[in-house]
Amino acid sequence: MEQIFFYIFAILAVASAIAVVAAKNPVHSAVYLIICFLQVAALFILLRAPFLAAAQVFIYVGAVMVLFLFAVLVLNVGKERLGEQIHHQSVIVIPAVILLLLMMGILVAKGRLTAPMGAFTEKALEKNTEVIGKMLFSKYLFPFEVVSVLLLIALIGAVALVMKEKGSQD
Amino acid sequence: MPAGKYKNMLTLTHFLILSFILFSIGVAGVLLRRNIIIVLMSLELIFNSVNISLAAFSYFMQSLSGTIFVIFNITIAAAEVAIGLAILVTVYRRRKTVYVDELDEMKG
Numbered sequence: 001m002e003q004i005f006f007y008i009f010a011i012l013a014v015a016s017a018i019a020v021v022a023a024k025n026p027v028h029s030a031v032y033l034i035i036c037f038l039q040v041a042a043l044f045i046l047l048r049a050p051f052l053a054a055a056q057v058f059i060y061v062g063a064v065m066v067l068f069l070f071a072v073l074v075l076n077v078g079k080e081r082l083g084e085q086i087h088h089q090s091v092i093v094i095p096a097v098i099l100l101l102l103m104m105g106i107l108v109a110k111g112r113l114t115a116p117m118g119a120f121t122e123k124a125l126e127k128n129t130e131v132i133g134k135m136l137f138s139k140y141l142f143p144f145e146v147v148s149v150l151l152l153i154a155l156i157g158a159v160a161l162v163m164k165e166k167g168s169q170d
Numbered sequence: 171m172p173a174g175k176y177k178n179m180l181t182l183t184h185f186l187i188l189s190f191i192l193f194s195i196g197v198a199g200v201l202l203r204r205n206i207i208i209v210l211m212s213l214e215l216i217f218n219s220v221n222i223s224l225a226a227f228s229y230f231m232q233s234l235s236g237t238i239f240v241i242f243n244i245t246i247a248a249a250e251v252a253i254g255l256a257i258l259v260t261v262y263r264r265r266k267t268v269y270v271d272e273l274d275e276m277k278g
Contacts, residue, residue, distance in 0.1 A: 021199035071255045093201040104190040154249035161256040
């Protein structure tokens with residue numbers, strides 16, 4: 001049963017990921033990316049991580065994609081012709097990517113990572129969000145603070161970059 | 171793919187293979203497309219594939235450390251997108267192009 005749902009989500013995720021790369025219109029790419037992110041959120045639920053699924057929907061589908069769509073609007077990039085969207089290094093890139101895929105496939109298939117993923121045995125891990133919150137504020141407090149400072153830096157940096165200089169035209 | 175006694179179960183390999191496929195699609199997008207917005211979107215795909223494998227290992231090892239790392243990863247991806255799009259807007263204002271192969275002033 002779980003496997004059926006996994007295959008549905010996985011196939012949709014891969015198909016929409018391919019569509020992101022292949023679409024001509026950047027707005028279509030953004031919509032396909034939203035579909036892909038939603039599938040990944042569903043996969044997080046299959047992995048018994050409901051908090052991650054919620055964060056994925058809020059941050060990626062909510063914040064990041066709105067930012068992308070705003071950028072597409074501001075830049076006013078229209079549809080591209082077929083020859084325009086890919087640049088000339090594709091002759092090297094496509095075999096390289098296929099080789100990468102093959103290499104990873106061999107590594108995974110030869111490995112012994114086929115152990116099944118059972119239920120969480122530890123009682124504490126059942127209350128996912130609560131345990132994550134406690135860990136964030138105890139064991140991982142320092143990385144948490146560092147990440148919050150990083151977000152502040154990103155905020156100030158983004159504003160400083162986009163702000164127009166006083167008196168300059170356009 | 172897993173065979174034999176794990177036939178009808180969800181295994182770690184399933185998630186790792188999915189993660190690898192998404193990663194490869196993302197790499198292909200970064201290297202192939204000329205439009206810099208699509209390149210940034212492909213970067214997000216790569217981030218997501220890494221998140222899937224981290225969450226899968228977190229479940230496999232029965233430990234929540236992987237989940238915590240995914241949270242940090244999502245935060246850093248959000249910061250990266252904000253900065254990346256800000257740079258993109260500045261570049262477009264100055265150069266009037268979004269194609270990566272036309273932005274070659276720093277090429278030696």
